[in-house]
Amino acid sequence: MVGELQKYAIIKAERDAVGDAFEVFIGPALRGSEGQFFTPRNVVRMAIEILDLDIDEYVIDPACGSGGFLIVALEYMWTKLNKEAEKKGWSKELLAVKRRELASKYIAGIDKDSFLAKVTKAYMAIIGDGRGGIFCENSLVPLSEWNSKSRQKINLENFDVVITNPPFGAKIPVRGDRILKQYELGFKWKYDNKTKTWERTNKLQDKQPPQILFIERCLQLLKPSGRMGIVLPEGILGNIENGNIRKLILDKAELLAVVDLPSETFQPSTATKTCILFLQKKPTSSDTSKIYLAIAKKVGHNRRGKAIKEDELPIISSSYKNDNTFNIDRFFWINRKDIIDFDNFIPRRYYPELQKRLNDVERKGIKTISLRELKEKKIIAITKGDEVGSENYTNDGIPFIRTNDIVNGIINRNTKQMIDSDLYQEIYKKKQDLKPGDILFTKDGKIGIVGMIKEGDQCVIASGITKIRVLNEIKLNKFYLFAALNSKIVFDQAQARYVTATTIMHLHNERFLDIKIPILNMNQQNEIGNKIKHIFDLKSEADILLEEEKERFLK
Numbered sequence: 344m345v346g347e348l349q350k351y352a353i354i355k356a357e358r359d360a361v362g363d364a365f366e367v368f369i370g371p372a373l374r375g376s377e378g379q380f381f382t383p384r385n386v387v388r389m390a391i392e393i394l395d396l397d398i399d400e401y402v403i404d405p406a407c408g409s410g411g412f413l414i415v416a417l418e419y420m421w422t423k424l425n426k427e428a429e430k431k432g433w434s435k436e437l438l439a440v441k442r443r444e445l446a447s448k449y450i451a452g453i454d455k456d457s458f459l460a461k462v463t464k465a466y467m468a469i470i471g472d473g474r475g476g477i478f479c480e481n482s483l484v485p486l487s488e489w490n491s492k493s494r495q496k497i498n499l500e501n502f503d504v505v506i507t508n509p510p511f512g513a514k515i516p517v518r519g520d521r522i523l524k525q526y527e528l529g530f531k532w533k534y535d536n537k538t539k540t541w542e543r544t545n546k547l548q549d550k551q552p553p554q555i556l557f558i559e560r561c562l563q564l565l566k567p568s569g570r571m572g573i574v575l576p577e578g579i580l581g582n583i584e585n586g587n588i589r590k591l592i593l594d595k596a597e598l599l600a601v602v603d604l605p606s607e608t609f610q611p612s613t614a615t616k617t618c619i620l621f622l623q624k625k626p627t628s629s630d631t632s633k634i635y636l637a638i639a640k641k642v643g644h645n646r647r648g649k650a651i652k653e654d655e656l657p658i659i660s661s662s663y664k665n666d667n668t669f670n671i672d673r674f675f676w677i678n679r680k681d682i683i684d685f686d687n688f689i690p691r692r693y694y695p696e697l698q699k700r701l702n703d704v705e706r707k708g709i710k711t712i713s714l715r716e717l718k719e720k721k722i723i724a725i726t727k728g729d730e731v732g733s734e735n736y737t738n739d740g741i742p743f744i745r746t747n748d749i750v751n752g753i754i755n756r757n758t759k760q761m762i763d764s765d766l767y768q769e770i771y772k773k774k775q776d777l778k779p780g781d782i783l784f785t786k787d788g789k790i791g792i793v794g795m796i797k798e799g800d801q802c803v804i805a806s807g808i809t810k811i812r813v814l815n816e817i818k819l820n821k822f823y824l825f826a827a828l829n830s831k832i833v834f835d836q837a838q839a840r841y842v843t844a845t846t847i848m849h850l851h852n853e854r855f856l857d858i859k860i861p862i863l864n865m866n867q868q869n870e871i872g873n874k875i876k877h878i879f880d881l882k883s884e885a886d887i888l889l890e891e892e893k894e895r896f897l898k
Contacts, residue, residue: 407452511554
């Protein structure tokens, strides 16, 4: 049996065989309670290649799971060691000794799950040791609570490289003053509207999701100039409400790279949208004025977990090292000073293709104006819809319009969701005050879908839809505004600005207001607007004729 097993090389497999085994046998239990998802091997390899570990660098994964990151890190360092052995003419025996020394001296891992810690130890032993650096501890508690062996091996500001995919989720919060007070992110923060900056208060949070504390713990573990790569939910990198996290990151580290991963990355286990953030702790030892950003579309498997040929991750790591010799426009560099929009780290925000159409318009000398400026000048008014609650859904009554119910600019009044007519009359008719000519813009789920209320559209709009009403038609033709909001210029801006909260895309109102539209003179606006108005008039007439035919048929 041993002879047969020796034919297989676990370390050379494209997938993490041990991690895959856990997904099959104990994955459902972990997913239900601990927020742990094993990282695909190609994602791990890309991260290790971007960090480009040296053979004398001390590496740790503080949420090591089944050891995937550590195994690939060790393999990468051994490859460099093999090249050094070849140059220096080492014997096989000496190389074997050096490999064991490297594994035992420079690899460390922590996991609070004792079973996973044991598995990582066994995994390390199978491939050539390093098990002495694996410990079962809670990485987030004070280090004084660890056992003495763990404390002897692992200290803060002791590591050259940190690489990890921490557990994340609001359902597994970290509580307790003794833990939270170790972290600046364990305290509440407030945003100063005057200075446009975040400030930490002296009041502790009641709880905090683990992924947030792991960011700061990883930075604490690093030596000055140390590097880290961490898998995080996209929301942390872009949510306006999480701006304090990004402020702390920028205070303590420089951005090296951000890789935007598609939602398929961790499927079929979870569709959570993630990115990998690469940092270097200050003070930095190299030029960090430029940041590498990449948007991956294909990751070697589909939503069902089935392998596919297309995998852009090896290209991304190679592009990072070789300054994008592949000429793929989704892999690009920006200057540090170009980080804008509440310190938004999401690569999509800076994707040149999504800026191109607006830039082209402005280059031609066509004036543009933001929705914020139109609102401040009282040319338009903007309000959002409501969530009525599923308990108020009925089989008939008033249509409850959600993002999927706006198609080709028209409101689908035959939606499956209705609300009670009495509730509509009592609350929502006056509150939402929908009138013909009001423009609807979707900001949740499907971003940037535009519709218009026409004669006969009696409905209630959901909270993921914003209503825009033109207040001053002397300065802005409402049908022209509909056309402008429906343009690719605006759609691209919306696509650049949304953030995925776990699995649902959301465009924050502050970012929505920053969207710009081309503003033409009134003659040009009216010419375009009259064409759009004619289309809506025809649609309204068609609705009336259709209703008349329905009534005639019933008679």
